[in-house]
Amino acid sequence: MDRKTFLKTALGASVGATLTGYAPAVAGGDSADVLAAMSGPTAHYRHMEQAVSSERLAPAVDAHLALATDIVSGQLRSATGFSVLAEISGLAAWLAADRANNAVARRRYAEAIHLAERTHHPLLVSYMTASLGHFAVESGDPREGVILLDRAAAQLDPSGPPSARAWLASLHAVAHAALRDRASTYAALRSAEQAANRPGEPVWPWVFTFDQAKVVRYQASALARLGDLRGAAVAFDAIPATLSAPKPRALMRIEHAHVLAGHGRIDDGCALAVEALRIGREYSSERITSRVRQFRASLPARTDAARNLDEALMTLYEAHT
Numbered sequence: 001m002d003r004k005t006f007l008k009t010a011l012g013a014s015v016g017a018t019l020t021g022y023a024p025a026v027a028g029g030d031s032a033d034v035l036a037a038m039s040g041p042t043a044h045y046r047h048m049e050q051a052v053s054s055e056r057l058a059p060a061v062d063a064h065l066a067l068a069t070d071i072v073s074g075q076l077r078s079a080t081g082f083s084v085l086a087e088i089s090g091l092a093a094w095l096a097a098d099r100a101n102n103a104v105a106r107r108r109y110a111e112a113i114h115l116a117e118r119t120h121h122p123l124l125v126s127y128m129t130a131s132l133g134h135f136a137v138e139s140g141d142p143r144e145g146v147i148l149l150d151r152a153a154a155q156l157d158p159s160g161p162p163s164a165r166a167w168l169a170s171l172h173a174v175a176h177a178a179l180r181d182r183a184s185t186y187a188a189l190r191s192a193e194q195a196a197n198r199p200g201e202p203v204w205p206w207v208f209t210f211d212q213a214k215v216v217r218y219q220a221s222a223l224a225r226l227g228d229l230r231g232a233a234v235a236f237d238a239i240p241a242t243l244s245a246p247k248p249r250a251l252m253r254i255e256h257a258h259v260l261a262g263h264g265r266i267d268d269g270c271a272l273a274v275e276a277l278r279i280g281r282e283y284s285s286e287r288i289t290s291r292v293r294q295f296r297a298s299l300p301a302r303t304d305a306a307r308n309l310d311e312a313l314m315t316l317y318e319a320h321t
Contacts, residue, residue, distance in 0.1 A: 035076060035080055035084055038067075038068045039084045045057060045060065046091060049095070050245035050247070051246075055099060058092070058095040061088065061091055065088045065092050079119040079120060080119070082116070082118040082119045083115075083121060085115045086116040086128060087112075089111045090108070090127075090128055092104075093106075093107075093112060093132075096108055098287045099285075099287075109128065123205060126160075130148070133149040133175070134149070134171045134175075142179045143179065146175045146179065149175055161201075161202060161203035162199070162210075163200070163202040163206045163208065163209060166193075166210040166215060169189070170189075170222075171218070172188040173185050173186075173188035173222040176222075177221075177225035180226065180227070185226055188222075192215045195210075213239070213243055216239055217239050219235045220235035220236045220238075220239060220252070220256070224258060224259050233260075236256045236259060246283065247280075247283055247285055249279070250279035250285070251287070253275060254272070254273060254291045256272055257270070261299060266299060266303060266306065267305040270306050273292050274308055274309050276291070277289060277292045277313065280292065293313065296309055296310070
C-alpha cells in the first residue's frame, strides 16, 4: 500500500480531521504531507537495511526517530503520528538487535508497542508485540517469547489477514520448538500452512506476502530446533535460493549448518558457516557472527573439517585497514 494513502485512510479517518488544531504548528504545511514525509524514510531505510550494515544505518535511523518524536510529541499528536513513530522505533529495535545491543533493542521494541497502543490499531499492536516476542526467542528467552506471541495472536481479530496469521503461527512454531514442545510446534506449523494457503493481499503493517515458501523457511528453523534433523534437512533443501535478503539468508545457513553437522557432515556445515560469516562481516552484523561462533562451539574442539572456519573466525580478531 502507498504510505501516503495509508496515512490518510488506514486508521479510519482522514489525517486532516484527526489532526485538527495541530496543522498550524507545522509552519502552515499540510499535516498529512508532514507525516508522509516522516514515514517515507522509514520504508527506504528498511530497503537499505538489506544492503547497508546496521552499524552505518543505525545512526541515521536513530536521528530520524529523534526528529519524528519531537515533531509528533510537539505538533502532531494523533493516532497516525504515533503509528509513524511505532514503525521507526521498531526498525531501530531491529538494527540494535542486529548489532547485539539487546538492551537497546528491548527498550525500542517496548516503546514501539506503547506507541502502537496509542493508535488503537490492533494490527499494529499485534505486529509490534509479535516482533518483540520473536526477538525474545532469538535472544534465548523462548518462554517469554511464547507469552508475547500468544498476546500478539489474541490482539488479532477473527478477520485478521492471512499473512499476519501465517507469520504469527510460524513464529509460534519456532518458539515452541525452542522449548522442545513437539505437539505445539507441529500444530503451529499446520496453522501456518493453512493460513498461507488462503488468498488475500497483505494488510498494513504486514506489507509483505507471507507465502508457502516463507512458511517452509520457518518450518526448517523450527524442525532444526526441535531436533528433527531429517525433516529440517528436507525443508532446507526446499527453500528457494532467492528467498531471503543477505542477512536473513546467512542466519538460515547457520541453522542449516547445525543440521548438516548433526548428520555428520561437519565439513559441509562449516562451509555454510564460513559463507554466513562473510556476510556477517560485510554487513557488520554481530547477530550473525555470534551465531557462527556458537556453531563452532558446538563442534569438537579439534577437527580438521573446521580448519577453514577457524581461520575465518580468527580474522574477527585481526586488524583490517
